[in-house]
Amino acid sequence: MKLFELLLVVLTLASGLILLGEKLYFAKRRAQRAGLLDTEPVMVDYARAFFPVLAIVLVVRSFIAEPYKIPSSSMMPNLLIGDFILVNKFSYGLRLPLNNAKVVPFGEPKRGDVVVFHFPGHSDNDPAKGENFIKRVIGVPGDQIEFQGNGLILNGEPVTYDNKGLYAGHNGQGEGSSLLVEHLPGRTHTVLETDYARGQGQWTVPAGKYLVMGDNRDNSDDGRFWGLLPEENLRGKAFLIWLNCSGWFCKDGFEPSRIGTAIH
Template sequence: MKWFEIGLVVLTFATGIIWLLDRLFFARRRAATAGLLDEEPAVVDYSRAFFPVLAAVLVLRSFIAEPYKIPSSSMMPNLLIGDFILVNKFSYGLRLPVNNHKVVALGEPARGDVVVFKPPHDPDQNWIKRVVGLPGDQIAFRGDTLYINGEAMRYTPIGEYVGQGRGAEMNGATLLTEHLPGRDHSVLEWIDRAAPSGQGEWTVPEGHYFVMGDNRDNSEDSRFWTQTHFLPEENLRGKAFLIWLNCEGWFCTGSFDPSRIGTSIK
């Protein structure tokens, strides 16, 4: 993904510069010598044709919405392997492509937001988790219960999880509603294991967030990051808001679930 972004930026600027230089200098010279404005080199012709398309794609992906594909089960039951999602790129401020530097501050993550980010221990990748801890929060995870500032979150049992397609790998897990302050969402957990993992207590520093997967027993999240348990604000890529496709394989030759198209991410 990083190399695609770099390539898109390079191609956009290269085609734009070639087209602009030709318009300012070389087109008039050709007109003076040949009397024709449309006899231009192939590289100029291609640059003039592709620059508007590349520029539009760059602006769309960098500042409006960017597509991602869910590769793992860490956000089940809400996001499944094979889901294609859209990420709002301006929810948390406008950022430059490639280096992700914020140039315009527009907002900050709220508790319960599903965010795409670059993990601090592997910044070349893009991960997706849910924000459960805000700057200054005291976060604890004991047993199967999340505590925020000393208060245990409430859980409403829904039943045994039954999934289809790639979602079937978590069949038999317990499906619950976790009641975060101001935000309810579904989580999965196994109740028959001997020792829950990811236990501990943490204080979220300023400018950082604590993130967890909804599949609580199958998620490499802030609980397990060894260098730092927290997500720096500058690593945010955007807020996930929509599932626009679910399929596997090239051209969706594998599993395909049309029922997930247009599903909002909550």
Template sequence: MVWFETILVVLTLLTGFIWLLDKLFLAKRRAARSGLLDDEPVLVDYSRAFFPVLAIVLILRSFIAEPYKIPSASMMPNLLIGDFILVNKFAYGLRLPINNKKFISIGEPKRGDVVVFKPPHDPENNWIKRVIGLPGDRISFQGNTLTVNGQAMTYKMLGTYTGRGVAQGTDSAALLEEDLPGRTHKVLEGLDNLVGAGEWEVPAGYYFVMGDNRDNSEDGRLWPEVSPKDGSPIPNHNFLPEKDLRGKAFLIWLNCEGWFCKGSFDASRIGTKIQ
């Protein structure tokens, strides 16, 4: 969340400034006045202790990997409610904390990548979807069949999906394997419920994203034309701007439901690579 990132940056800068100020000036004045080098105020003592920890957390979280928890069923069957995942923060370039501005370009999303981002209509929250369309692609979704640049995807029927935990009740969904160019993966489709039909051409600087749970995902097919907050128009509202990317999801490190994992716990998902 933006507020957590802001607090982390502010605390890191504040404790670092206090520690440096004391190191360069205040400690010498105290020593000259009292003759004691270790006569530190409590604020300086705490700043010196916490600054290295906060700095390490900020660097790891901003530039290496950041943890997230999956809150919804939109990426089932590959990501479940209660999955804790790690997101690679440098796969698509290094970005500044808070404003997410890229300052070093490293790579670009590939078709099939599972990405975390802040959608244009909900910039305060992080979402997760799969990249379906790259800049310049023509995307069509009709009758639960995805078409990319005129090529209809092929599907292999794997059976009927059996939901687990809070996902129980999705047993009527069909479990299929979708042969997306560059990334074969599993998807869920309703047997009698078609959602989000349309055709789109991805503009430069944007991506088209969809959830793997095709009939239960608020993705690029359904994003609003205007901001829910102030009613202002959203340019290219069906698409994810490159500037709003947060990183690439790559690993599940825990799965549990409820506060402090008091709900169900699935050890089999620990260490699962996100495909």
């Protein structure tokens, strides 16, 4: 994704600069030297054809909505491997491509939001540092959170759960886990848990940080293990599943029922 973003920015700038140079200098020079019937260079033709498309894609992808594919089971049962999702890029402020710097601040993550972010890494040498991850916001600035025995205690109050029985699984993932409805204040969503609870601990969330967890609680590498998420790492809020397709050309499965599913 980072390579594609870099390539998109470079191609957009290059084609734009070619067109600008053509308009301000090279077209006039050719007209003076060879007359108005002199043909444009092939590079200018390509830039004229591709620049509008590249610019639109860059603007939409950077500031409006960006597609992602779910690669792991950490957000089951709500997001499945092979789900293609859309992420609202202006929910938490407008950010520049490449460096993710916020240029127009507005909106903050709310408890229960499903967010995409640049992984801060377990260490500075973590090869996954900077990659796109997706988790759910559990703690916002000012929260005190305790996670013990697969149960959350939020600001001194235990979070309640409804047990919906055993999860049937999806493509061999999550089968036999307990399916629970978790009632965060003002937000309700499903989670999975097993008999092997992981990630016990306590956290106080300071300003500018968030505690994020996967919905597949015992199969998620999240903030319980690598710490609190800095606000500047946020990419946007996941809001829609637009396709589910596993494997090249959907050879491992296609689930039309998931198309258009809202992410809660």
